[in-house]
Amino acid sequence: MTIKKIFNNNAIIAENSDKHEFVVMGCGIAFKKNIGEKVDERLIEKTFILKGKDASEKFKMLLEDVPTEYVSVCYDIIEYAKNVLDAKLNDHIYVTLTDHVSNCFKMIESGIIIHNPLIWEIKKFYPKEFKVGLKAIDFIKDELGKDLPEDEAANIALHLINAQINNSLNNVEDAAKQAKMIQDILNIVKYTYNIVLDEKSISYERFVTHLRFFFHRIDKSETVDTAEEDFLLKQVREKYKDAYQCMLKVQKYLGKELSDEEKLYLTVHIQRVSKKN
Structure with missing residues (x-):
């Protein structure tokens, strides 16, 4: 060599x-x-x-600007995640996670702390990835001596989730199909409420992100109903009647019975995005 x-x-x-x-x-x-x-x-x-040429070239460019120790700790995080999650990750994770961690340090040094508005959903729906995110914070502390907030555990978990989703989208047709389904669901909400959705709002961004992960979960049947979800769904159904009816339209569009857990969170997101408008 x-x-x-x-x-x-x-x-x-x-x-x-x-x-x-x-x-x-x-x-x-x-x-x-x-x-x-x-x-x-x-x-x-x-x-x-890195098998993908695009990921390989971007990674080489990243090495021109990012300290080696950042690349090294992200490598350790990714290898740990592969073992714990027992999942294949898209090669772009080496680029996206390293770039994120590097930018995170820059913002913290500038006194800027950005909170993750999806932290609650990530803890709920992706506990394994979130635990890896928490472990990643420990790696960073041990190897670089830098402290990161819990929000960063959620951010790292998001990168791992995206790497799994992107790896499961085998071709352009899969990605296009998912994008169309997301747009169809947004249209159902838009026409049900007769509103124009604010695409720059946090509620809209959270809803779209939720839908992306939602398709990943229902494909893998990752949800399990509990008595707590059943109780909360009954409360939400009474409190947000219009949003619940809209959720049922989404369920009909999908052509499958959703778990109480998915019904609950879809209803809440629909309520948020419609209320914002």
Whole structure:
């Protein structure tokens, strides 16, 4: 394996005998080295093999601007997530998560704290991913000495969820189908209430995000009803009668009986997005 490009003393692009490229990291792996020289494989700590050309090119660009230690800790988080979640993640997660963490540090250093309005839903619907997010905060604290708020656990969980969803959308047709279904549901709400939805509102953004994850959940049958959901749904059905009826239209459109849990949260989101307008 030979050195093709040097980012810094600890990160390079290496090329094997088959002309395949890899991003390789290791303490001092490029120290006093030049392009074309052999890689000291004893110093290799992490190897990034990104199959998608787009993800690979973006990751290389990211390495030009992001400190190596940020890339390293995100690698550890992603590998931990793969094992705990037992899930395949889209290669873009190496780019999106590293970029997010880097920007997060910049904002915190500037005194800017951004709260995640979806933290409640993430804890409820994606407890495994949220726990990984909490563990990621521990990794960052241990490896970088930086403290992050709980909101960042939810943000990291979102990246992991998106990486799973994007990986399950096998082609452009799948993504287009999901986008059309989301638009159809938004139209059901719009015509039921005879309103124009405010696409810049937080309620709208949360609703669309909920729908994206909603399709992922119903495909995998990840929800289980409890007595608590049944009780809350009865309360919501009485309090938000119009939103509940609108939810039933959405259920009819989908052509399948939804769990009480999904009915509950869809109704609440419909109520929020319609009330906002």
